[in-house]
Amino acid sequence: MTHLLVVPTYNGLQDLKRLVSSLPSLSNLFVIDSSSKDGTTQYLKDMNIDHIIIPTSEFNHGGTRQRALVERPGYDIYVFMTQDAYLAESVAIQNLIAPFEDIHVGAVCGNQLPHNDAMPIGEHARVFNYPDISNTKSLADVPKLGIKTAFMSNSFAAYRTTALQSVGGFPDHVILGEDMYVAAKMLMSQWKISYQGNAKCHHSHDYSLIEEGKRYFDIGVFLSRESWIQDYFGSAGGEGLRYVKSEIRFLSRRGKYWIPNAITRNVIKMLSFKLGKKEKYLPTRLKSYLSMHKRFWKV
Helix, strand or coil, rough: CCCEEEEEEECHHHHHHHHHHCCCCCCCEEEECCCCCCCCCHHHHHCEEEEEEEEHHCCCCCHHHHHHHHCCCCEEEEECCCCCCCCCCHHHHHHHHHHHHEEEEEEEEEECCCCCCCCCHHHHHHHHHHCCCEECHHHHHHHHHHHHHHCCCCCCEEECCCCCCCHCCCCCCCCCHHHHHHHHHHHCCCCEEEEEEEEECCCCCCHHHHHHHHHHHHHHHHHCCCCCHHHHHCCCCHHHHHHHHHHHHHHHHHHHHHHHHHHHHHHHHHHHHHHHHCHHHHCHHHHHHHHHHHHHCCC
Protein backbone atom coordinates (compact mmCIF):
# COMPACT_ATOMS: atom_id res chain seq x y z
CA MET A 1 0.00 0.00 0.00
CA THR A 2 1.25 3.47 -0.87
CA HIS A 3 1.52 6.14 1.79
CA LEU A 4 2.28 9.85 2.07
CA LEU A 5 3.65 11.55 5.19
CA VAL A 6 2.04 14.96 5.70
CA VAL A 7 3.48 17.57 8.06
CA PRO A 8 1.80 20.96 8.62
CA THR A 9 4.39 23.57 9.65
CA TYR A 10 4.51 27.10 10.99
CA ASN A 11 7.64 28.85 12.29
CA GLY A 12 9.17 25.59 13.51
CA LEU A 13 12.31 25.32 11.42
CA GLN A 14 14.52 23.67 14.03
CA ASP A 15 11.82 21.17 14.93
CA LEU A 16 11.24 20.41 11.25
CA LYS A 17 14.96 19.80 10.69
CA ARG A 18 14.94 17.31 13.56
CA LEU A 19 11.90 15.53 12.10
CA VAL A 20 13.40 15.40 8.61
CA SER A 21 16.68 14.00 9.92
CA SER A 22 14.77 11.14 11.58
CA LEU A 23 13.11 10.02 8.34
CA PRO A 24 14.57 7.13 6.33
CA SER A 25 13.50 8.85 3.08
CA LEU A 26 12.12 12.19 1.92
CA SER A 27 10.54 10.80 -1.24
CA ASN A 28 7.05 10.50 0.27
CA LEU A 29 7.09 13.62 2.47
CA PHE A 30 4.67 16.49 1.85
CA VAL A 31 4.80 19.70 3.91
CA ILE A 32 2.01 22.28 4.16
CA ASP A 33 3.58 25.46 5.50
CA SER A 34 1.45 28.33 6.81
CA SER A 35 3.70 31.14 5.51
CA SER A 36 6.47 30.72 8.09
CA LYS A 37 8.82 33.65 8.64
CA ASP A 38 11.77 31.71 10.10
CA GLY A 39 13.42 30.32 6.98
CA THR A 40 11.26 27.21 6.66
CA THR A 41 10.36 27.96 3.05
CA GLN A 42 13.99 28.26 1.97
CA TYR A 43 14.89 25.09 3.85
CA LEU A 44 12.14 23.16 2.05
CA LYS A 45 13.44 24.42 -1.28
CA ASP A 46 17.07 23.64 -0.43
CA MET A 47 16.14 20.11 0.66
CA ASN A 48 13.93 19.61 -2.41
CA ILE A 49 11.02 18.64 -0.16
CA ASP A 50 7.59 18.56 -1.77
CA HIS A 51 5.55 21.38 -0.22
CA ILE A 52 2.97 24.10 -0.67
CA ILE A 53 2.68 27.46 1.08
CA ILE A 54 -0.70 28.63 2.34
CA PRO A 55 -1.65 31.92 4.00
CA THR A 56 -1.45 31.81 7.76
CA SER A 57 -5.11 32.79 7.92
CA GLU A 58 -6.11 29.64 6.01
CA PHE A 59 -4.65 27.17 8.51
CA ASN A 60 -7.11 25.01 10.38
CA HIS A 61 -6.46 21.76 12.23
CA GLY A 62 -8.97 19.82 10.15
CA GLY A 63 -9.16 21.70 6.88
CA THR A 64 -5.40 21.89 6.36
CA ARG A 65 -5.00 18.14 6.78
CA GLN A 66 -7.89 17.47 4.44
CA ARG A 67 -6.15 19.70 1.92
CA ALA A 68 -3.33 17.15 1.67
CA LEU A 69 -5.73 14.64 0.14
CA VAL A 70 -6.77 17.20 -2.45
CA GLU A 71 -3.28 18.51 -3.26
CA ARG A 72 -1.64 15.08 -3.33
CA PRO A 73 -4.36 12.51 -4.12
CA GLY A 74 -4.00 8.83 -4.94
CA TYR A 75 -2.34 7.36 -1.85
CA ASP A 76 -3.78 4.39 0.04
CA ILE A 77 -2.70 5.76 3.41
CA TYR A 78 -2.02 9.26 4.72
CA VAL A 79 0.34 9.54 7.68
CA PHE A 80 0.27 12.75 9.71
CA MET A 81 2.90 14.14 12.06
CA THR A 82 3.23 17.50 13.75
CA GLN A 83 6.42 19.48 13.25
CA ASP A 84 7.52 19.05 16.86
CA ALA A 85 7.52 15.23 16.65
CA TYR A 86 10.21 12.99 15.18
CA LEU A 87 10.68 9.27 14.65
CA ALA A 88 12.31 7.31 17.44
CA GLU A 89 13.28 4.55 14.98
CA SER A 90 13.65 4.47 11.22
CA VAL A 91 11.04 1.68 10.99
CA ALA A 92 8.40 3.62 12.94
CA ILE A 93 6.24 4.50 9.94
CA GLN A 94 6.36 0.96 8.59
CA ASN A 95 5.28 -0.28 12.01
CA LEU A 96 2.56 2.35 12.13
CA ILE A 97 0.90 1.27 8.89
CA ALA A 98 1.24 -2.48 9.53
CA PRO A 99 -2.25 -2.81 11.13
CA PHE A 100 -3.83 -1.82 7.81
CA GLU A 101 -3.29 -5.42 6.74
CA ASP A 102 -6.62 -5.87 8.54
CA ILE A 103 -9.07 -4.47 5.99
CA HIS A 104 -11.39 -3.32 8.77
CA VAL A 105 -8.83 -0.95 10.35
CA GLY A 106 -9.53 2.66 9.35
CA ALA A 107 -6.93 4.53 11.40
CA VAL A 108 -3.85 3.85 13.51
CA CYS A 109 -2.35 5.89 16.33
CA GLY A 110 1.35 5.55 17.11
CA ASN A 111 3.27 5.50 20.37
CA GLN A 112 4.63 8.82 21.64
CA LEU A 113 7.72 8.88 23.81
CA PRO A 114 8.56 12.01 25.78
CA HIS A 115 11.33 14.24 24.46
CA ASN A 116 14.67 13.48 26.07
CA ASP A 117 14.57 16.75 28.01
CA ALA A 118 10.89 16.52 29.01
CA MET A 119 9.95 17.54 32.53
CA PRO A 120 8.40 14.85 34.77
CA ILE A 121 4.80 16.05 34.32
CA GLY A 122 5.09 15.96 30.53
CA GLU A 123 6.92 12.64 30.74
CA HIS A 124 4.15 11.05 32.77
CA ALA A 125 1.47 12.19 30.32
CA ARG A 126 3.19 10.17 27.59
CA VAL A 127 3.86 7.15 29.79
CA PHE A 128 0.20 7.06 30.88
CA ASN A 129 -1.44 7.62 27.50
CA TYR A 130 0.96 5.72 25.24
CA PRO A 131 1.83 2.23 26.51
CA ASP A 132 4.00 -0.25 24.61
CA ILE A 133 1.14 -2.76 24.27
CA SER A 134 -0.79 -2.52 21.00
CA ASN A 135 -4.56 -2.89 20.72
CA THR A 136 -7.42 -2.54 18.27
CA LYS A 137 -10.76 -1.00 19.26
CA SER A 138 -14.25 -1.19 17.84
CA LEU A 139 -17.75 -0.12 18.89
CA ALA A 140 -17.85 -3.18 21.14
CA ASP A 141 -15.32 -1.42 23.41
CA VAL A 142 -17.45 1.68 24.03
CA PRO A 143 -19.24 0.33 27.15
CA LYS A 144 -15.84 -0.26 28.76
CA LEU A 145 -13.72 2.60 27.40
CA GLY A 146 -16.27 5.33 26.71
CA ILE A 147 -14.81 8.27 24.82
CA LYS A 148 -11.32 6.76 25.10
CA THR A 149 -12.41 4.33 22.38
CA ALA A 150 -11.95 7.20 19.92
CA PHE A 151 -8.55 8.26 21.27
CA MET A 152 -6.28 9.42 18.47
CA SER A 153 -3.40 11.86 18.02
CA ASN A 154 -2.32 13.45 14.78
CA SER A 155 1.17 14.01 16.12
CA PHE A 156 1.76 10.49 14.77
CA ALA A 157 -1.18 8.76 13.13
CA ALA A 158 -2.21 7.15 9.85
CA TYR A 159 -5.53 6.95 8.03
CA ARG A 160 -6.79 4.59 5.34
CA THR A 161 -7.94 6.83 2.50
CA THR A 162 -11.12 4.89 1.75
CA ALA A 163 -12.09 4.96 5.43
CA LEU A 164 -11.36 8.68 5.68
CA GLN A 165 -13.41 9.42 2.59
CA SER A 166 -16.28 7.24 3.81
CA VAL A 167 -16.78 9.51 6.84
CA GLY A 168 -16.42 12.76 4.93
CA GLY A 169 -12.75 13.40 5.64
CA PHE A 170 -11.38 15.80 8.24
CA PRO A 171 -13.78 18.52 9.43
CA ASP A 172 -13.33 21.90 7.77
CA HIS A 173 -13.28 24.05 10.89
CA VAL A 174 -12.49 22.73 14.37
CA ILE A 175 -10.44 24.37 17.11
CA LEU A 176 -8.60 21.06 17.63
CA GLY A 177 -9.59 17.41 17.97
CA GLU A 178 -9.81 16.65 14.25
CA ASP A 179 -8.15 13.33 15.08
CA MET A 180 -10.80 12.27 17.61
CA TYR A 181 -13.54 13.59 15.31
CA VAL A 182 -12.45 11.28 12.49
CA ALA A 183 -11.82 8.31 14.78
CA ALA A 184 -15.30 8.66 16.28
CA LYS A 185 -16.89 8.88 12.84
CA MET A 186 -15.00 5.79 11.71
CA LEU A 187 -16.04 3.77 14.74
CA MET A 188 -19.66 4.75 14.20
CA SER A 189 -19.29 3.53 10.60
CA GLN A 190 -18.03 0.11 11.80
CA TRP A 191 -14.32 0.75 11.16
CA LYS A 192 -11.73 -0.30 13.74
CA ILE A 193 -9.14 1.98 15.33
CA SER A 194 -5.70 0.59 16.19
CA TYR A 195 -3.01 1.71 18.58
CA GLN A 196 0.47 0.52 17.59
CA GLY A 197 2.81 0.42 20.57
CA ASN A 198 5.89 -0.48 18.52
CA ALA A 199 5.51 2.53 16.17
CA LYS A 200 7.41 5.10 18.18
CA CYS A 201 8.03 8.79 17.82
CA HIS A 202 9.20 11.42 20.28
CA HIS A 203 6.61 14.07 21.11
CA SER A 204 5.71 15.80 24.37
CA HIS A 205 4.94 19.22 25.79
CA ASP A 206 6.09 21.09 28.88
CA TYR A 207 3.13 23.43 29.12
CA SER A 208 3.04 26.23 31.67
CA LEU A 209 0.02 26.40 33.95
CA ILE A 210 -1.49 29.12 31.75
CA GLU A 211 -0.87 27.13 28.56
CA GLU A 212 -2.42 24.05 30.14
CA GLY A 213 -5.52 26.05 31.01
CA LYS A 214 -5.80 27.43 27.49
CA ARG A 215 -5.40 23.97 25.98
CA TYR A 216 -8.14 22.48 28.13
CA PHE A 217 -10.43 25.42 27.44
CA ASP A 218 -10.07 24.56 23.75
CA ILE A 219 -10.79 20.88 24.43
CA GLY A 220 -13.98 21.95 26.19
CA VAL A 221 -14.90 24.14 23.21
CA PHE A 222 -14.34 21.23 20.83
CA LEU A 223 -16.52 18.82 22.80
CA SER A 224 -19.18 21.50 23.27
CA ARG A 225 -19.40 22.14 19.53
CA GLU A 226 -19.11 18.44 18.67
CA SER A 227 -21.45 17.30 21.42
CA TRP A 228 -22.44 14.23 19.41
CA ILE A 229 -19.14 12.61 20.42
CA GLN A 230 -19.93 12.52 24.13
CA ASP A 231 -23.60 11.84 23.42
CA TYR A 232 -22.59 8.69 21.55
CA PHE A 233 -19.47 7.53 23.40
CA GLY A 234 -20.06 8.94 26.87
CA SER A 235 -17.32 10.25 29.12
CA ALA A 236 -14.00 8.70 30.04
CA GLY A 237 -15.51 7.34 33.24
CA GLY A 238 -12.93 7.24 36.04
CA GLU A 239 -10.04 7.94 33.69
CA GLY A 240 -9.37 11.38 35.17
CA LEU A 241 -9.02 10.05 38.70
CA ARG A 242 -6.88 7.16 37.48
CA TYR A 243 -4.62 9.66 35.71
CA VAL A 244 -4.19 11.79 38.85
CA LYS A 245 -3.35 8.76 41.01
CA SER A 246 -0.87 7.51 38.42
CA GLU A 247 0.72 10.96 38.17
CA ILE A 248 1.20 11.28 41.92
CA ARG A 249 2.81 7.83 42.09
CA PHE A 250 5.06 8.71 39.16
CA LEU A 251 6.12 12.06 40.64
CA SER A 252 6.72 10.47 44.04
CA ARG A 253 9.53 8.54 42.37
CA ARG A 254 10.79 11.36 40.14
CA GLY A 255 10.58 14.30 42.53
CA LYS A 256 7.89 14.97 45.13
CA TYR A 257 8.33 18.73 44.75
CA TRP A 258 6.44 18.40 41.44
CA ILE A 259 3.27 17.14 43.16
CA PRO A 260 1.85 20.57 44.23
CA ASN A 261 2.37 21.80 40.67
CA ALA A 262 0.59 18.73 39.30
CA ILE A 263 -2.38 19.15 41.66
CA THR A 264 -2.71 22.84 40.75
CA ARG A 265 -2.41 21.95 37.07
CA ASN A 266 -5.17 19.36 37.26
CA VAL A 267 -7.51 21.81 38.98
CA ILE A 268 -6.83 24.38 36.25
CA LYS A 269 -7.41 21.77 33.56
CA MET A 270 -10.74 20.74 35.07
CA LEU A 271 -12.02 24.30 35.51
CA SER A 272 -10.82 25.39 32.06
CA PHE A 273 -12.45 22.39 30.43
CA LYS A 274 -15.77 23.13 32.12
CA LEU A 275 -15.52 26.77 31.08
CA GLY A 276 -14.83 25.71 27.51
CA LYS A 277 -17.93 23.53 27.55
CA LYS A 278 -19.93 26.70 28.35
CA GLU A 279 -18.27 28.79 25.63
CA LYS A 280 -21.53 29.65 23.89
CA TYR A 281 -22.33 31.97 26.80
CA LEU A 282 -19.03 33.86 26.54
CA PRO A 283 -18.15 36.85 24.31
CA THR A 284 -15.75 36.11 21.46
CA ARG A 285 -13.06 38.45 22.79
CA LEU A 286 -12.96 36.57 26.09
CA LYS A 287 -12.93 33.20 24.33
CA SER A 288 -9.98 34.31 22.22
CA TYR A 289 -8.14 35.42 25.38
CA LEU A 290 -8.78 32.07 27.10
CA SER A 291 -7.85 30.01 24.03
CA MET A 292 -4.55 28.55 22.86
CA HIS A 293 -5.70 28.60 19.22
CA LYS A 294 -6.60 32.25 18.81
CA ARG A 295 -6.83 32.18 15.01
CA PHE A 296 -9.91 29.98 15.33
CA TRP A 297 -11.91 32.90 16.70
CA LYS A 298 -11.02 35.23 13.81
CA VAL A 299 -12.99 33.23 11.24
